[in-house]
Amino acid sequence: MTVPIVPGFHPDPSICRVGGTYYLANSSFEYVPGVPIRRSTDLVSWELVGHALTRPSQLPPNEGAANTGVFAPTLRHHDGRFYLVTTNVLDDRGQLIVTAEDPAGPWSDPVHVPGTTGIDPDLCWDEAGGCHLTWASFRPDLPGIASVPIDPATGAVLAEPRLLWNGTGLAAPEGPHLYRVDGWWYLLLAEGGTERGHAVTIARARTLEGPYEPAPANPVLTHRSTTHPVQNTGHADLVECADGSWAMVYLGVRPRGKTPQFHVNGRETFLAGVDWVAGWPVVAEDRFPVPKADNGFIDDFAELHPRWVAPGAGPGTFARPVRRGELALTPGRPLLTRALDEYWTAVADLDVSRGTAVFVVRIDDRHWYGLTADGTKVTATLAIGPVVQAITEVAAGSVVSLRIRALRPDPSGPLREVTEPDLVELSVLGEQDHVLGAFDGRYLSTEVAAGFTGRMIGVEALAGTVTLREFRYEPEE
DSSP states (O other): OOSOBBBSSSSEEEEEETTEEEEEEOBBBEEEEEEEEEESSSSOEEEEEEEEEEEETTTTTOOOTTOOOOOEEEEEEETTEEEEEETTTTTTTTTTEEESSSSSSSSOOOEEEOOOOOOEEEEEOTTOOEEEEEEEEEOOTTTEEEEEETTOOOEEEEOOEOHHHHHHHHSSOOEEEEETTTTTEEEEEEEOOSSSTTTTEEESSSHHHHHHHOTTTOEEEETTTTSSSSSEEEEEEEEEEETTTTEEEEEEEBBSSSSOOOOOOOOOOEEEEEEEEETEEEEEETTTTOOOOOOOEEOSSSSOOOBEESSOGGGGTTTEEEEETEEOOOSSEEEEEOOOOEEEEEEEEEOOTTTTEEEEEETTTTEEEEEEEOOOOOOEEETTTEEEEEEEEEEESSEEEEEEEEEEEOOOTTTTOOOOSSSEEEEEEEESSSEEEEEEEGGGGGHHOOSOOHHHEEEEEEOEEEEEEEEEEOOOO
16 A cells, blocks of 8 residues: 555554444644544545644643644444544643544543653443543553543543553553454553554453453564655554444655655555454555545635644634635744645735735745745745744735745755755746745654654744635645
């Protein structure tokens, strides 16, 4: 499988099924609204229906620092209601649980589970209807994969937590999910860290409390130490399909270029089939053909589509649709959407007659390339860590059309020896287009910037009020 089912920065997938419909949740880190929710009937094509954490009572505003906020969720359906459990690493009250009748929302205000410091929570229910929270515990007295029965309506802990199984010995056992299959409890883990050593392992026990027996063929999925075009595979979740077969969603990245290779769009969601053989899951990576999708869109901002997010606070705090073709932006946060393809073109049509704006592609607030328009000129600027440098500028009026492109490296161009994995081109469009430069894309990669997210594209008002008239995104061949 080399094509993601959900491309761009969409890590830590969790899946459940209700009837013939599947629902998928992903982690969102510093971006608000948090935890995108998607729906599908074929496991291959997915529709964004909303987010689980959309208001301050669920996700309090914060500074939007990179790689903070909401980590991995688990999405489940039980007794007619959807449950989502996740971690807000900026909140020390423990794992949080929200519920909904419709995964498109609205979702409830959260309850918290005290004493559950750590990440990657999971919810499951036993045969008697008891709910169990399992997570990667950071408690010094409880290091590893811990589980405890809880009341999911209140977050109350109903017993002392206990450790289950801490994996096969690889680094960073995390991402636990528990399943009841054919009289066994199966505990699925991510191990090896979410980088090139990532792997999926599994163990089973006759009771939820254990002891757990590891699968003889662990890891059941990994691409470590291979030349496969998808790397970092791990953090999986299983689902039983409507026809009784099984599938797995997992995260991976698509690195490009020379060693150490660079991935720029973050950790994406991939799909595989699963067969149960002698009581253990066997992954069939090519079970589901996934065609390359056309991810292009044109947004005239008649309303604010849920694809738009911002670090630390919702877009509604600074972005207001006025009428079709007029989205008013005020200073505060960048309005961003995920880059979904390896190569792409994005164009923003802006009116800066009453302010100043920057059109950016970024990994975080320390790693970005952008075009700043102030009504008299457009300036190309690169930010690489502590170095922020204006490169060049061109005269321009108050109504501008700005373009950013992620392009294949030109093997005959002047950057051919240093460009990995792409060129990021910054341009001002008009009667005569002005290309202000094409720059090495590696500085907008996870390998350089570090962290858990991926490239985002969007506009930020720096002063006054700016009008975003239209935004166009299309993949490059």
